[in-house]
Amino acid sequence: ARAEALARAEARARAAAEAHAEALARAEALARAEAERERAEQAAAAMAAVDGVLEGDPQDPSAAARTKAAPAGATAPAPDGAASGGAEAPPAAAPSGGEETRGAGPATKKGTGRGRRILKRQIDRLVRESDAEASPAPIGNETATLMSEMILSDDGARAYVMGEVLGVGGQGRVFEASITGDQHFPGFARPVERAVLKMAHRGQEEALQRERRIYGQPHRGIIRLLDAGATKSRAYLILERLQPHPFERFAVRVGRVDPATAVDTFVNLLDVLKDLHAPKGRNLILCDIKPDNIMLRMAAPEGALSEEDYLRRLAKGAYEPVFIDVGCAQDLTELNHRGGRLQELTGTPLYLPPEAIPSIEGEDFVPGLYSVKTDVYALTLSFYEHLTGERPYAHRGLFQLRGEDYLRELFAFKRDRVNPIHPEKLQKLFGNPLAGDLQRILYAGLHPDPQKRASVLNLFKMLSDAFDVIERVRNATEGYYFDVCRGLRYWQQRLPRPGVERSLYRTPQQQA
Incomplete structure (x- = not known):
């Protein structure tokens, strides 16, 4: 009898526990549903606000809120000759209204017709491409x-x-x-x-x-x-097989590049652009410069290099920075015949200048404007990312968004000429006077107006003056072999280079 009583008590206890668990599960399901509903409502409200910004609706309140909330130093970059040191960037210049900046300016009225459909189709394409890169399909x-x-x-x-x-x-x-x-x-x-x-x-x-x-x-x-x-x-x-840039090779361990290598990379790729852009050179603009598309040529017939050998070559300048993935490149003559406009957004939007982002004017779709200044902007932004390890607009919370939300907010930042760099990050990492010199160069290459943005030659001169750049390898193209690396053509002398034993890239255990 006692055993049966105990069994009945245990059965009742189990039934009570199961009922309690079911009640908890129902409560959690209700809470999740409520949270999903709230998130959906918030996303819908955010999308409605961003839609107005993307189309340049002058009545949209979020644009004013964004401008009001912008921290000091987060406005548009300064023009050439801006004061060095910790000076803040001046307010963004309004679009001139001319052909050169028409694609970046605000729309005159909300576009609801064909232009908006074209822009939506391009955004959808970019989202699909981004999703494919983030989650590639398995090998068939x-x-x-x-x-x-x-x-x-x-x-x-x-x-x-x-x-x-x-x-x-x-x-x-x-x-x-x-x-x-x-x-x-x-x-x-x-x-x-x-x-x-x-x-x-x-x-x-x-x-x-x-x-x-x-x-x-x-x-x-x-x-x-x-x-x-x-x-x-x-x-x-x-x-050809190339070596990863230290920005990629040490991404997990460090996340950025030592300033000497960053400057050497920047000045030598500016030299490459000077030749690629020249009518008597390749007469090309690349349109898709970004950190992922920069690698190093090192004479390494054996393939991968050990970390010690890699760092040794880095310290001696025994490498050449190289552009890869140039499928977006455009012939300048053909591009100029089209007025610099490309009907499809070409390149990675994050690294494109404001004028290259398509927009809506009235009911019309306005394609982005491309020129040699497109490459100047993208390479300068890559230089900033190498220096700081921080992606453009990261300080504005851009990367908390995904998919279409991310692109619409990015397009709004471009249209409003929000400063993509974080001056306080430069100050924290480098201090003055180096941070001021870097900030002045970055502002020159990132000016939102392509007419005021520094040219390749101007940026090269600014770097040469600030970092005491000399030419190490003369006649760099004569008798050139791609597997016999001559090393850096241009070499800065202001900043110390990383050694093999002690450098930014070595762990404390390795340095010990």
């Missing part, structure tokens, strides 16, 4: 089969064996590749055993072919194309 059966076999070159002289995946972008995947057969390529002094194979996603073959045409005229400042071809269904490029 066809690509997996190719990875297990050799890809024969179109001329039959060599074969490529695909290795590990090195990266995934909007246009395709990048694989490590070993080369069998003929390993001799024009522009290389030694046989090439390892390279990089870039294979287009389905539907992106045209973009890869455009990139191939740009690589058709080799340049020391651009990654070198070795070969190109196609399997039965996929186009591919074979490119």
Whole structure:
């Protein structure tokens, strides 16, 4: 009888516990539903406010609120010749209303017709591309089969064996590749055993072919194309193997670049742009300069370098900064015939200047405006990110948003000419006078008005004066081989370079 009583008591206890658990689950479900409803309402309210900003609605209250809430130093960058030191940037200049800034100015009335649909379609495309990069699709059966076999070159002289995946972008995947057969390529002094194979996603073959045409005229400042071809269904490029920039190699450990290497990278890539932009040079603008598209050429036929060897070469300047992924590049002559306008937003929006962002005027879609100053802005912003490890507009909370919300807020920042850099970050990291010198150079390259933005030559001179830049390698293009690194052409002498034993990139344990 006692045993049965105990069993009944236990059963009642279990039933009570289950009922309590069910009640808790129902309460949690209700709380989650309520929280989701509140978040949805907040998102809808935020989207409604941002819509007005994106279209330049003069009645939209959020634009005024954003301007009012902007902290000191977060307005538009100063023009050339702004005071050095800890000076704040002056207020943003209003758009001139001329053709050069029409795409960046506010709209005259809310666009609800075809122009708005075009802009929405471009935003949707950017969101899809961003999602694809953030969460790449798994390798399909066809690509997996190719990875297990050799890809024969179109001329039959060599074969490529695909290795590990090195990266995934909007246009395709990048694989490590070993080369069998003929390993001799024009522009290389030694046989090439390892390279990089870039294979287009389905539907992106045209973009890869455009990139191939740009690589058709080799340049020391651009990654070198070795070969190109196609399997039965996929186009591919074979490119030289480069080393990661320290910004990428030590991203987890450090998150930024030592100032000496950042300045050396910036001044030498300005020299590259000077040649790429010249009518007698390549007559190109790249349109997609960003930290991810900057790598280093180091003579390393063995492939990957040890950390000690890498840092040793970095300290000695035994490397050359190089642009990669140039599929967005535009011929300047053709671009000028179109008035500098591109119907599709081209490049990575975060690093584009205000005038390159499309907008709505009345009912009309206004394409972005591109020029050599587009590259100046993007390279200067990459320089800031190298120095600080902080992405543009991070101090404004931009990266708390995702997808379409992120793009609409970014477009609003561009339209309102909000300063993308954080002056206080420079002061905290470097102090005066270095922070002031860097801030003056950054403001010159990031002026929101392309007419007042510094040119490549002006920025080069500002860096040369501030950092005592000298030319180390003369006649850098004569007898040039892509696998015989001559080192930095230009070399700053103001800042100490990182050593192998003690540097920004070494952990305390390694330094000990």
